[in-house]
Amino acid sequence: MSVAPRHRLWLLGAVLLIASGLFLVWGLRAPYGFILGLRVTKVAALLLVGASVGAATVMFQTVAHNRLLTPGIVGFDALFVLLQTTLVIMLGGVGYVSLPQIPKFLIESLTLTAAAVALFSLVLRRGADDMTRLVLTGVIFGILMRGLTGFMQRILDPSEFAVVQQATYATFGAVDPLQLSIAAPLFAIVLALSIRIGPSLDVAALGRTQSLSLGVDHDRLVLLVLTLISLLIAVATALAGPITFLGLLAASLAAASIGTYRHRILIPAAAAVGALILVFGQFVFERLLGFQSTLAVIVEFLGGLLFLFLVLKRRPT
Template identity: 60%
Template sequence: MARGRATLWALAGLLGALSALFLFWQIRGPVDFVLPLRATKLAALVLVGAATGIATVLFQTVAANRLLTPGIVGFDALFVFLQTGLVLMLGGLAVAGLPAFARFLGETALLMLAATALFGLLMRRDAGDVVRMILTGVILGVLLRGLAEMAQRLLAPSEYAVVQQAMFASFGAVERDQLAVAALVLALAGAAALRMAPALDVAGLGRPMARGLGLDHDRVVFLALALVAALVAVSTALVGPITFLGLLAASLGRVVAGSDRHALSLPAAALSGAAILVAGQVVFERLLGMQSTLAVLVEFFGGLLFLALVLRRRRG
C-alpha cells in the first residue's frame, strides 16, 4: 500500500511537470492574456482526463471486463445524435448562437438522464443484467449513429460543419463557468467512488461471491453506474467524445498502481487520464504545430492498445 501511494505521488508530480510545461513552454505575446487562456484549457484537459479515467475503472469493475469503456453503451452516439437533432430542428446559426453555459447544462442533464434511465431499466431486478445492458447499449449506439448519419444528409454544408465540429473533442472553446460545474461533479463523484472503494473491491470478485460475503451487490453496482453516468455526461458535454481515452487511462493506471484495489486504481486512472491529455496537447501544439487534433492522437494509441489487449486475451 505504501509503495502504491508513493507511485501515486510520483504520477502527480509528473502531471504537475507536464502542466507547467504546457503553461510556460514557448509562451509569447502578452502573458496576462495568454496564460489565462492556457490555464483554462489545462483545467479542461485535467478534468476530462480524470473524469474519464475514474468512470472507466468503475465501468470495467461492474462489467467484469477490462476491454470495455462507457462509450460502449452509446454515450458518444447519443451526443452526436443530440447535436445533429439540434441543428436539424433549429438550424446551424441558431445552435451556434445558443448560450454556451445553458447548452452545456442541457446536454449534461440529457446525457445523465438517458444513462440513468438505461441503467435503472435494465438493472431494476438484479445486477446479472450487466451483459444485457452492454448489448442493449451497443445496439442503441448503432441505431443512434445510423439515425444521425441519415439526418446529416438532410443538412446544408454550413449546418453540417456545425455538427462535424461537435463530433470531435475540442478543448479550445471551454468557458470557466462550465469548468466550475465539471469540477464540482468530478469532486463529488470522485469522493463517492473512493468512499465505495472497499465495496468495489468485493464487487469485483463477482456477484455470487460478493453476495456470499454479505455485500449488497446490486446496490453497489447501481451506485457505481450512476457515478459513471455523471462523469461521462459532464466530460462529454464539456469537450465532446473521446472513445478510447478511458481504456488508456484505466490500463495505465492499473500498471502504475500495481494493484487492483480501487483505493489505488481510481486515483491512478484519474492522474493517468489527465497526464495523457496534457502530454498529448503538448505534442499536438508544440511538436506537430497544430497539424493534427488531440482526439486523433488519443484514438490512434487507444485503438492500438485495444487491439493489443484483445490479441493477448485470445492467446491466453
C-alpha cells in the same frame, strides 16, 4: 526494491503537475495575463476530461468484469452526436452557434446523464447480475442512434453539416470558464465518492455471489457506480466532446504502472493517467510540433491499437 502503489500514485501526481506547469509556461509571451488565462482554462479542461474518463472506465470495467470495455460502449458517444445533430436541425446552423454556452452545457449533461441512468435502471431492474445484457443493449442503442444520426445528417445543407462536424469532434480550445466552474465541483464530489466506495468495489470485483456472501449489497452498489459513471462521462463529453478509447488507455496504463487493483488507489491513478495523456499529448502537439486539433485522433488511434492488442492477447476460455 519495489515502490509501494501509494508512492507510485504520488509519483504520477508529481509528473502530472510538472506536465501541467510545462503546458502553462512553455513559450509564454506577452500579453502574459491574457495568454496564461487561456492556457489555464485549457489545462483545466484537459485535466477534468482526462480524469473523469479514466476514473469512470476503471469503475465500469470492475462492475462489467471485463478489462476491455469502456463506458462509451453503451452509446454515450452516439447519443452526444445525435443530440448535436438534433439541435442543429431544430435551430439551424446560426441558431445553434448562437446558443448560450451554459444552457447548452447543462442540457447536454442532463440529457446524457438521464439517458444513461434510464438505460441502466431499465436493463438492470431485475438485478445487477447481467452486465452482458446491459452492454449488448447499449451497443444496439448505439447502432440505432448512429443510423438515425446518419439519416438526419443527410438532410442537412453543407453549411449546417459543417457545424455538426465541428461540434462532434473533441476539442479543448473553446471550453467556457463558466462551464468549468460548474463541472469542476461536480467532478470533485463524484470522484471523492468513487474513491470512498473503493473497498466495496474491491469486493464487487470478486463477483455478485462472493459480494453478497461478504455483506456487500452488490445490486445497489452496481447501480450507484453506474450513476457515478454516467455523471463523469456526461460532464466530460458535454465539456469537450467524445474520446472513445481514452478511458481504455488510462485504465490499462494505470493498472500496469500502479501494480494493484485496490480501487482507492487505482481510481485516482487512472484519473491521473487520463489527465496526463491529454495534458502531455496536447503539450507535444501544440508547443513542440505546432499542430492543432489532432490529439483526439491520435488518442483514438493508439486506443484502438491497444484494444486490438488486448483482444488478441486474451486466451480463449
